Amino acid sequence: MTSFLIRRLLSTIPLLFVILLGSFVLMQKAPGGPFDSERSLPPEIEANLQAKYHLDEPVIQQFGRYLGNVVQGDLGPSLKYQARSVNEIIAQALPVSLTLGAIALFMAMALGIPAGILGALNHNGPKDFLLMGVALLGICIPNFVLGPLLIILVSFGFGWLPAGGWGTLGQVLLPAITLGAIRAAYVARLARAGMLEVVKQDYIRTARAKGLRERVVIGKHALRLAILPVLSYLGPATASILVGSVVVEKIFNIPGLGTFFVNSALNRDYTMAMGTVLLYSGLLITLNLIVDVLYAVIDPRVELS
Amino acid sequence: MSAAPQETDLLQEQLVGGSSFWSDAWKRLKKSRQAIVGGAILIIVVVASLVGPFLTPYSQEVQDLERQLEPPSWDHPFGTDLAGRDMLTRVLMGGRLSLAVGMVATLVSLLIGVTWGSVAGFKGGNVDNAMMRVVDMLYSLPFMFFVILLVAFLGRNLLLLFLALGAVQWLTMSRIVRGQMIQLRAQEFVQAAVALGVSNRRIIFRHLIPNMLGPIIVYATLTVPAVMLEEAFLSFLGLGVQPPNSSWGLLAADGAKTITALRTAWWLILFPGLALGLTLFALNFLGDGLRDALDPKLKNQD
Numbered sequence: 001m002t003s004f005l006i007r008r009l010l011s012t013i014p015l016l017f018v019i020l021l022g023s024f025v026l027m028q029k030a031p032g033g034p035f036d037s038e039r040s041l042p043p044e045i046e047a048n049l050q051a052k053y054h055l056d057e058p059v060i061q062q063f064g065r066y067l068g069n070v071v072q073g074d075l076g077p078s079l080k081y082q083a084r085s086v087n088e089i090i091a092q093a094l095p096v097s098l099t100l101g102a103i104a105l106f107m108a109m110a111l112g113i114p115a116g117i118l119g120a121l122n123h124n125g126p127k128d129f130l131l132m133g134v135a136l137l138g139i140c141i142p143n144f145v146l147g148p149l150l151i152i153l154v155s156f157g158f159g160w161l162p163a164g165g166w167g168t169l170g171q172v173l174l175p176a177i178t179l180g181a182i183r184a185a186y187v188a189r190l191a192r193a194g195m196l197e198v199v200k201q202d203y204i205r206t207a208r209a210k211g212l213r214e215r216v217v218i219g220k221h222a223l224r225l226a227i228l229p230v231l232s233y234l235g236p237a238t239a240s241i242l243v244g245s246v247v248v249e250k251i252f253n254i255p256g257l258g259t260f261f262v263n264s265a266l267n268r269d270y271t272m273a274m275g276t277v278l279l280y281s282g283l284l285i286t287l288n289l290i291v292d293v294l295y296a297v298i299d300p301r302v303e304l305s
Numbered sequence: 306m307s308a309a310p311q312e313t314d315l316l317q318e319q320l321v322g323g324s325s326f327w328s329d330a331w332k333r334l335k336k337s338r339q340a341i342v343g344g345a346i347l348i349i350v351v352v353a354s355l356v357g358p359f360l361t362p363y364s365q366e367v368q369d370l371e372r373q374l375e376p377p378s379w380d381h382p383f384g385t386d387l388a389g390r391d392m393l394t395r396v397l398m399g400g401r402l403s404l405a406v407g408m409v410a411t412l413v414s415l416l417i418g419v420t421w422g423s424v425a426g427f428k429g430g431n432v433d434n435a436m437m438r439v440v441d442m443l444y445s446l447p448f449m450f451f452v453i454l455l456v457a458f459l460g461r462n463l464l465l466l467f468l469a470l471g472a473v474q475w476l477t478m479s480r481i482v483r484g485q486m487i488q489l490r491a492q493e494f495v496q497a498a499v500a501l502g503v504s505n506r507r508i509i510f511r512h513l514i515p516n517m518l519g520p521i522i523v524y525a526t527l528t529v530p531a532v533m534l535e536e537a538f539l540s541f542l543g544l545g546v547q548p549p550n551s552s553w554g555l556l557a558a559d560g561a562k563t564i565t566a567l568r569t570a571w572w573l574i575l576f577p578g579l580a581l582g583l584t585l586f587a588l589n590f591l592g593d594g595l596r597d598a599l600d601p602k603l604k605n606q607d
Contacts, residue, residue, distance in 0.1 A: 015442050023454060030458030140586040142534055144541045144554070145578030148561040152569045235445070243449040247541055251561060261450070262542055265457035273454060280447040288445050 005289075012285050019281050020070065020274065024063050027270045053079060066271075075275035080267050086275040089260060094279070096166060097249070097256035101241045103176040108183035108237070113230060115184075116191025120226075121218065123196060131188065138185030143244050147178040147251040164253035175252045179244050183237050187230050194226040201225075228299055235288040242280055330519070333598040340594020346587035350580070354400030363391035365398045366549060377572055384572035387563055392572060395551055396580050402552040403581065406467060407533040411525055413471025414532070418478025419521060423509050425479070426486025437483065440476050448473045449535065456544045466545055470532050478524055485517040526592035530585040537581060553581040 041049070050056045054065060069076055075086035115135070119128040154174060155163035161170050198204065199222055207217045246258030257276060264272035296302045334340050358365070369389035377384045383392035425436035452469045459465060489495060490513070498508050514521075537554025539545035541561075546552040560573030 015445070019446065022451070026454060026458055136586065136589065139589065140582040141578065142537055142554075142557075142581060142585075144538070144561065145557055145574060145582070148557075148564055148574045149571070149578070152564060152571050152574075156564075156569050239447050242447060243538075246453075247538060250542070262453065262457075262544075265454050266543075268458070277447070277450050277454065280450055281445075284447055285445050 001293075005293075008289055008292075012282075015285065016278065016281065020067065020278060021063070023274045023277055024066070027268075027274065028059055030268065053077065066274075070278070075278070076271040078264075078269055078272045080264065080269040080272065086272050089272065090257065090275065090279060093255060093257040093260050096254060097242070097245050097258060100172065100175055100179065100248070100254065100256060101238070101245055103172060104180035104241055104245075105183065105234075105237065107176055107180040108187050109230070111180075112184040112187025113191045113227060116188040116193075116230075117195050117218070117223070117226065119188065119192040120195035120199070128192075132192070135185040135188045138181050139189075141181070143178050143182060144247050144251065146181060147175070147248060150174050150178060151251070164251075166254045166256075171252075175248045175254060178251070179241060179248045182244075183241065186233060186237070190229040190233055191227060194229040195222060198222045198226045224298060228295065231291060231295055231298065235284070235291050238287050239284050242283070330598050334594065337594040337597050339590050340598060343587045343590030343592075343594055346583060347591060350400060350584050350587065351404060354397050354404060357397035358394055358401075361391060361394045361397070363394045365390060365395045365551065376570075383576040384570070386559065386570075386573055392556075392576055395556060396553070396576050399551040399553045399556050399577060400580060400584075402546055402550055403533055403536060403554070404584070406463075406470065406536040406546075406552065407529040409467045410470040410474070410532040410536070411528045413468055414474040414478060414528055415521070415525055417472065418475035419482050419514065421475065422479035422482025423486055423514065426483035427490060427505070427509055427513070429487070429490075433483070437480075440479055444476055449538070452535075452539070453542070453544060456539060461544060461547055463546070463550075466536065466539070470535050470539075473535065474528050474532055478521070478528070481520050481524055482517060485520055486513060489513050489516055523592060523596045526588060526595055530588040530592075533581070533585065533588075553577045557581070 047056070054062055057065075066076065073087075075090070077085050078089060081089065115131050119131040122128045151163045151174065154160050161174050162168070163174075165171050199218075204217060204222055207221045208214075212221075242258075245256060246262055248254070249256040249258045250262070257279075260272065261276040263269070264276065367390065369385070372381075372385050372389045373387060375381055375385045375389075381391050381393065383396055386392055386395065421436060421440070425433045452473055455469050456465065495508060495512060498512055503511075533553075536545050536552060537557065540552050540554030541558040543558065546555050548555070554577075556577035557574055560570065560577065563570050563573055
């Protein structure tokens, strides 16, 4: 286990390096710069700005300097929000995005797993058909359609919940539903398929044969393996929630990291954009690692190699 | 060695056992109600997008400032937008671009995924290991963020969009193809072809890929909705299709921007959303039905 963890962590170092290098090269190739605005700056000021952020140095030197700072945990100053560093902005915006994402993911699990299992236990029955119909519907409605429709209906129509902003429980609910709906649908389908596969296996027949109650057979023995497909979906699900939150934050006016990321890409705020990509990649790699470990913990037949 | 290809062709026909891949698949496809429904809806959407804009009395550019933000009526079944343009026409025109992006980007992903997977599976050994390690690594990257960076930095043109979206989606395809490749490579007809001195290229393209068509088609069908969603996502952020062109994602974005507490023009978001949702639904249905029809494991069983 320990050697597995060490090897995996070591293998992420070249990966993160490639990510940094890739985004850095892309940024160098891109036309335009962070100080382009509608009102052009006097050349001396522009030169001073370039010099302040070392943009006038050779590319290799810039990359080396940036890399050195990143290794020490410093993502540099933001080129657009000039009084603030990328670290400060992330420290402020990331918790918002993470809270929203975690709530959405929790909702997806809490709705999806029971729905999937209920469907599998009533295989091809009316309940199964209904649940899977709703799940298919969930997969086909993109979040940027669901979000505005929820606002129109719930916020403006009934006046039950606020249409945007961040801070209160009521403000979290609609964005979390918007973000979690499609994930709940996927989880339901995966849990159903997993359960259908597991209940056919011999060890379940054994459990029934020795007279265990159905609730114990399903809830204790079958569930454990049936949720494995859901578990391996957690990595991709987190990735898609991070991506999806970009849109949801925009719709509901939430000051999360997604908004900063898109704006920084559009404004050529290179350090901010690269810092965000690096952070997202790191998060995702860590989560995939955790999922792999959990997989081995839940399913004793799996060995980490 | 001029006779070799013919001999291997004969050999292959015998293995298939008289019922060709296509006629066999078509027979099973017809029995799948799911696939028929999905396919029918898809054909309707495609035909409507292609022909529809000619039939509506409006054009997508013409603005009628006296009829802004009208709810659906007989004149404008999908209502009008902020500039008084007919939403039905705009949704139909948007469909053209959304569907085109779905198809072209899927072709790009097919090209990359099938080539990568075939080479890895066929070569085996260290080459396979290295190539699949790359796929594993790319899997753990937040690809859409790179696409956002790419599109935002390098400018927003359609060709780049097609390529970028296709390039995001090839990973699973390459895994599927590689798995199939490894299974097929061990079979007798491939060994026979190797023994007859057929070139690697010809073995891959003439003998192996045709045998993998089932899974490839099925997965491609499921890639189209994924790519379409991504296009809509990018267009929603203002990074995809640019006005005056429109796509369903862009229309939905326009709709979402128009909404305020005082003015809820629900038709601006509902109809593009419905069009996109219906198409995604049809493609998913068709994909599931095709999987049942084309899965080689089910072949010649009834």
